[in-house]
Amino acid sequence: GAVVSQHPSWVICKSGTSVKIECRSLDFQATTMFWYRQFPKQSLMLMATSNEGSKATYEQGVEKDKFLINHASLTLSTLTVTSAHPEDSSFYICSANGLGLAGAPSYEQYFGPGTRLTVT
Amino acid sequence: AQTVTQSQPEMSVQEAETVTLSCTYDTSENNYYLFWYKQPPSRQMILVIRQEAYKQQNATENRFSVNFQKAAKSFSLKISDSQLGDTAMYFCAFMNKETSGSRLTFGEGTQLTVNP
Numbered sequence: 001g002a003v004v005s006q007h008p009s010w011v012i013c014k015s016g017t018s019v020k021i022e023c024r025s026l027d028f029q030a031t032t033m034f035w036y037r038q039f040p041k042q043s044l045m046l047m048a049t050s051n052e053g054s055k056a057t058y059e060q061g062v063e064k065d066k067f068l069i070n071h072a073s074l075t076l077s078t079l080t081v082t083s084a085h086p087e088d089s090s091f092y093i094c095s096a097n098g099l100g101l102a103g104a105p106s107y108e109q110y111f112g113p114g115t116r117l118t119v120t
Numbered sequence: 121a122q123t124v125t126q127s128q129p130e131m132s133v134q135e136a137e138t139v140t141l142s143c144t145y146d147t148s149e150n151n152y153y154l155f156w157y158k159q160p161p162s163r164q165m166i167l168v169i170r171q172e173a174y175k176q177q178n179a180t181e182n183r184f185s186v187n188f189q190k191a192a193k194s195f196s197l198k199i200s201d202s203q204l205g206d207t208a209m210y211f212c213a214f215m216n217k218e219t220s221g222s223r224l225t226f227g228e229g230t231q232l233t234v235n236p
């Protein structure tokens with residue numbers, strides 16, 4: 001149980017275009033999902049917290065108009081990088097809170113496998 | 121705000137030996153959780169071990185154990201009988217139980233290499 005998937009696993013896009021990354025909790029309902037960004041050999045940086053049915057809460061310094069987050073259902077959150085530029089190239093990771101997973105601690109986070117974004 | 125510090129960017133150990141990774145944190149809260157995550161070359165984040173701050177007993181998971189010193193705000197990870205598959209980036213993480221809404225604060229990470 002507690003599987004989180006991300007799609008795509010790797011995407012290349014041209015500068016100026018938009019790209020959408022999906023995060024799904026496959027066998028449980030996730031009321032809260034988190035989006036992280038990770039540069040090579042660095043730690044995970046939290047970008048935003050996404051709650052089902054409400055607006056995402058962005059961390060300081062993260063442009064909400066550039067990184068659009070939608071959490072329309074209890075199993076799906078999406079991150080759209082709008083007007084992508086080469087500096088947006090990074091590894092994006094989502095995680096889901098396991099509140100809806102029977103027998104799991106309510107605070108437990110389950111991580112997706114990540115999406116590598118390359119902007120040319 | 122909470123901070124998590126891992127002072128060892130890189131460490132190496134011989135296969136079958138024991139290694140300890142350090143982590144310190146700063147918080148004014150009393151009710152929180154601490155975690156160690158492993159990120160192998162696949163970059164999938166894997167939970168290694170968790171510790172609830174109100175529990176005095178150190179958590180253990182097979183070859184992995186922690187030394188939790190609440191007063192010193194220290195949370196080190198000991199890996200016994202190191203295996204090649206333990207080679208990975210290790211992140212220490214903090215979660216405030218009361219107010220963070222499951223928000224994790226990560227340390228900078230320690231790259232562990234297990235040598236044959």
